[in-house]
Amino acid sequence: MENKKVTTLEDRIPKLKEQRKQKANRRMIFYVSFFFLLILVIVYFQSPLSNVKTIEIKGNEVIPEEKIMSQITLSTNTNYWSVNEKAVEAEVKKFVQVESVNVDKIFPNKVKIQVTEFEKVAFAVNEGSYYPLLQNGKTLPKVSESTVPTNAPILIGWGDNELTERMAAELSDLSASIRIRISEIHHSPTENDSQRITLYMNDGYEVQSRIHNFAEYMQYYPSIVDKLEGSKEGIIYMSESPRFEPFEKEDGKEESTDEG
Numbered sequence: 217m218e219n220k221k222v223t224t225l226e227d228r229i230p231k232l233k234e235q236r237k238q239k240a241n242r243r244m245i246f247y248v249s250f251f252f253l254l255i256l257v258i259v260y261f262q263s264p265l266s267n268v269k270t271i272e273i274k275g276n277e278v279i280p281e282e283k284i285m286s287q288i289t290l291s292t293n294t295n296y297w298s299v300n301e302k303a304v305e306a307e308v309k310k311f312v313q314v315e316s317v318n319v320d321k322i323f324p325n326k327v328k329i330q331v332t333e334f335e336k337v338a339f340a341v342n343e344g345s346y347y348p349l350l351q352n353g354k355t356l357p358k359v360s361e362s363t364v365p366t367n368a369p370i371l372i373g374w375g376d377n378e379l380t381e382r383m384a385a386e387l388s389d390l391s392a393s394i395r396i397r398i399s400e401i402h403h404s405p406t407e408n409d410s411q412r413i414t415l416y417m418n419d420g421y422e423v424q425s426r427i428h429n430f431a432e433y434m435q436y437y438p439s440i441v442d443k444l445e446g447s448k449e450g451i452i453y454m455s456e457s458p459r460f461e462p463f464e465k466e467d468g469k470e471e472s473t474d475e476g
Contacts, residue, residue, distance in 0.1 A: 261297075268294050268327050275331040278313045278356070284329070287311070296325050304329065312354040337387040337395065338369040340380065346370075351388040353381025367396040367418075373403045379411065382427050389431035394438065425454040433458070 260266050269292060273281050285291075288307045290299060301319040308317040308331060316332045334350040341347075345358040349371065364370075369387065374380045387395060400416040413430070415423035419441065425433055433454040440458055450462035 261295075266296050267325065268292055268296050268299065269325040270327070272326065272328045273331065274328070276333065278333055278336075279311055279331070284308060284311075284331070288329075290327065296321065296323075296327075299327055312352070313350065313356065315351070335388065336368070337384055338371050338401070339364050340371040340374055349380070349384050349387075351384060353377075353384040355380075369395060369398040370400045371403075372400055376403075379403065379427060383413075383430070386427060386430040390434055394434055397437070420449055422449075422451045423454050424451055430454075 268290070271285070271290065271292070273284055276284060287310065288304050290304055299321055301321065304319045304327075305317045308314055308319075308329065313333045314331060315334045318330045320328045320330075322328060334352050334354075336348045336356075337351055338349040339346045339359075340349050340355055346361055346364050347355040347358050349355055371380070371383065374383070383401070397418050398415055399418050402414045402416075403412075404414040405412050409426065411427040413425055413427060415425065417423060421441065421444075423434075423437070433456075436458060437452070437454065440452060440460070444452075444460055448462045450460055453459050453461065
């Protein structure tokens with residue numbers, strides 16, 4: 217039988233004491249660290265250290281940043297932890313230009329406000345003044361004529377707010393490449409059709425159409441014009457069955473060409 221080393225109780229007592237001492241020291245370090253951490257947390261929450269330091273606003277093109285800041289109940293004096301993202305979003309959405317807004321808190325003291333504005337789809341003319349028309353059908357305060365883009369559609373003769381909103385929605389659905397080809401859109405209702413409109417295009421053509429399904433009808437405009445290359449000027453009727461009708465000839469006769 218092999219000889220085994222026997223550890224006596226007297227030999228083990230110093231080791232047990234050392235282990236207990238180490239455990240006690242670790243426990244003390246833990247309590248002291250926790251105490252100081254608690255003090256730091258209290259100081260942080262009770263001091264300006266916990267205030268918002270940076271407010272970043274992105275995506276705004278029409279609305280000045282200063283206007284947004286004056287609208288919201290948020291500043292560098294606001295406690296970071298008390299910032300209510302949904303409340304700030306609701307405040308920014310009060311601007312008619314805002315389609316959507318997203319507010320994020322970024323630790324430790326930054327708030328980011330991402331704004332998406334409605335696009336300007338046209339300019340409405342009223343008593344000689346120009347008013348930007350948004351996708352949602354709302355108009356902005358008047359602007360000077362010199363600031364109106366040359367490739368933006370101009371709405372003339374639009375007094376009905378409901379029809380204007382519907383027209384704005386149709387223009388929003390229309391591709392930008394076709395929209396910039398429109399010079400003017402006149403509301404030209406008849407006794408039987410309150411939605412009739414007349415367009416004057418930048419390429420010289422006149423278009424007759426309706427507000428309802430306007431974006432759907434106008435998507436075929438480029439292909440129709442391509443077929444008419446070299447033809448006389450005239451009217452393109454953009455409806456379920458598009459057709460071209462030249463202006464009256466010298467002998468007073470007219471001819472029409474179906475393009476549908």
